[in-house]
Amino acid sequence: MTARRRYWLMKSEPDAFSIDDLERVGTEPWNGVRNYQARNFMRDGMQVGDGVLFYHSNTEVPGIVGTATVASKAYPDATQFEPKSDYFDPKSTREEPRWFLVDVAFERKLKRTISLDEIKRHADKLGEDFALIRKGNRLSVFPVQAAQWKYLLSME
DNA sequence: GCCAACGTTGGC
């Protein structure tokens, strides 16, 4: 039984980890997510092979800069157990880890950045439920519908 | 650097 391929958007601050960094390393454990909703999407929703829109946040021109694929099932984020890590969580235990992640594999860089500004101008085509342009959205991992995935990449 | 919008924490 094969699950239908799903699609996601994942944000990263390029100063911390950019699409170029992902291209260089090939595959990266998506560590540091400390939001329950985002964790649940990774832990409960993601399947190996799912498509990922790689988004640069908190930068001069925020927007979608590339695509990637989900390269592992969810497993505990090792940084939660490392006291010296910024992502250390003293309340998490190895028996019952609180935070999970997936590995993300580089696919390709877009020919140009699909900017947030441009995406907003196409809001009517993407539908009301596109989390990126919902007011006050701060979620760093969320699902994208197949039609939205197709439409966004057609803007390239 | 500012600040709105949220999510989390902890006192009660």
Add this chain to the structure above:
DNA sequence: GCCAACGTTGGC
């Protein structure tokens, strides 16, 4: 279980 205080995200 409420909610004020605090911390974080992320656009601008």
